[in-house]
Amino acid sequence: MSAKTIGIIGGGQLGRMLAMAAARLNFRTVILEPQADSPAAQVANHQITAAYDDPAALAELASLCNVVTYEFENVPVGAAETLAASVPVYPPPKALEAAQDRLVEKRFINDCGIPTAKFHSVDSQEDLEAALKDFGGQGVLKTRRLGYDGKGQRVFRSPADSAEGAFAALGGVPLVLESFVAFEREVSIIAARATDGTIVAFDPAENIHRNGILHTSTIPASISDATAKAARQAADAILTSLGYVGVIGIEFFVLADGSLIANEMAPRVHNSGHWTEAAYVVSQFEQHIRAVGGLPLGDAGRHSDCVMQNLIGDDILTVPDWLRRKDALVHLYGKTESRPGRKMGHVTVLTAKT
Template sequence: MADLPLPPGSTLGILGGGQLGRMLSQAASRLGFNVVILDPEENSPAGRVSQGQVIAAYDDPTALQVLGRVAQAVTFEFENVPAASVQTLVESGAEVAPGARALAVAQDRVDEKTFLNSVGATTVDFAAVDSVDDLVAGLERLGVPALLKTRREGYDGKGQVWVRAVSEAADAWNAIDGKPAVLEAKAAFTRELSVIAARGRDGQVAVYPLGENIHEGGVLRTTLAPAKVDRKTDARAREIAAAILNGLDYVGVLGVELFDLGKGVLLVNEIAPRVHNTGHWTQDGCVCDQFEQHIRAVAGWPLGPTEPHARVEMTNLLGDEVDQWTALAAEPDARLHLYGKAEARPGRKMAHVNRVSKL
């Protein structure tokens, strides 16, 4: 295993070559690290800004062994990395962070909610669903409407369907292709908040200010940060983040999506064991953004400051909205972050813009 903290000049491996991997690689390069990407897509966005890329499937044993040998530490940009891949990397001598337990918890929505409640990070009431009969029973217990989600995978509104009557159970089950699922009670929240937090290898925890999120069609459109919250809400969010990080013995940055019920009452919607879309505002609102923070934690460095120096409105650019780059680049208070993706498909995240103002 590598000696920590890793000195500049060390090599970091990243599983995933998309925009999060790209921004992680850019942050690592600024700190003096070499970066190697593993991604099946040739000429990936992250690969183009890194020292090299291994072009292979995420479960390719030879590719993983190569990455584990050249990289002193390995991390990932998405949570659906096969657990066996992490084990292969560990066996090849690489430090992998976040660890296997965080991955396992985040990959299964029932396990995730069970864990969250066990550490005092309360969620909506829920029921595991493995059949239409389970779904009917869950609807009768939780009430309608309720949200049916596949237990594994699914993102940006995919793999889920609202069930508004018990009579819709069969259709809803077919809509998710009869996959193992979780049924979630509807939460009477006023808005969605998120908190980005990090934990170092020494157990140090650093928490960024809350962001307020606005979604359209199940996809994040805008994050406003720091969010306007009272002290009780802020303190509760920090308490939740620390409980999750410590409960998982976590290393790296974690995103926590929250339902704000008012008066300091927060429910956890879900967690993401990685840098997170709702933390992009930190790139232009904080001295140490979420990407540098993650690299610091993985490499065993001290965590950076999380205090904001500006207010930021982060907006995702989807599909051909990226064609507005000339107009956005002309805005004096806008910082444009382009992902280098070749094809602007409808709904695909192509870039984001941070509009900065004074606190």
């Protein structure tokens, strides 16, 4: 086999794990990332150190690669479209368009026949006050773009919470107010679509967040077969509508009756699917490389139950203890500086499949 080259936009831990999976399948990887010596570049064949939308860097990336993918959803759409004119880009740029703006995303998900929380577009302080009135003074106010891990948000828990100055406090940028959802648990599904339209989904994971950041993912999730089936059907609808190629992560709220409310989607490999490297023969990272590289998708048969835990900030100090355990797979991200809220690695603890 002659090695083909996959370009990866973004040099974080997701790009790192994609590059590692690519190497196992005889692909070379080129990273486009403005930070020198990024986590992904430590294990890739080459890094182009430049802005994601730098014209010369994009031209170089296209010239070096057979296909281009990305590790995060805030890649400039224009950059992805520029690349797509000369080299295949997977997932397609329209997946970025759908996921980068929370308002556009929710409307798209609704158009796929999947319910979301109720929402209002907020473009002024007056819009915010009217939206809060409609939701009884409650809701979650979010920036439409660039928010992640709980950033760019403000929660209104009761009519007593003052909204004065809230629009300006979040930067005076376009916002969306989402209604509260009375849910029992949060789950996510990781699914992949190949270039021939084949779709394979992993088992849904049950997620617990702390301070807006994923803490643990448990598999299997405490949901019914019908709820799991509904999650897979939602993934199928979204992937098919977008003509998607690659792995996607979709987060849901599970209601008391077992029905699902979609929270958000990420057109990339996803933190809540890291456990797949321990509990499946083919991980989400290899699945993504298989999809964008034109290879058959791997089987989605899980061989173990597990709990994946993120190592955040000073959790990195617990690594020696984790390494002493016989049931734990430790994965570190090559980051040399620990900061509060920063994902430094993850650990997956395996148990017998039930």
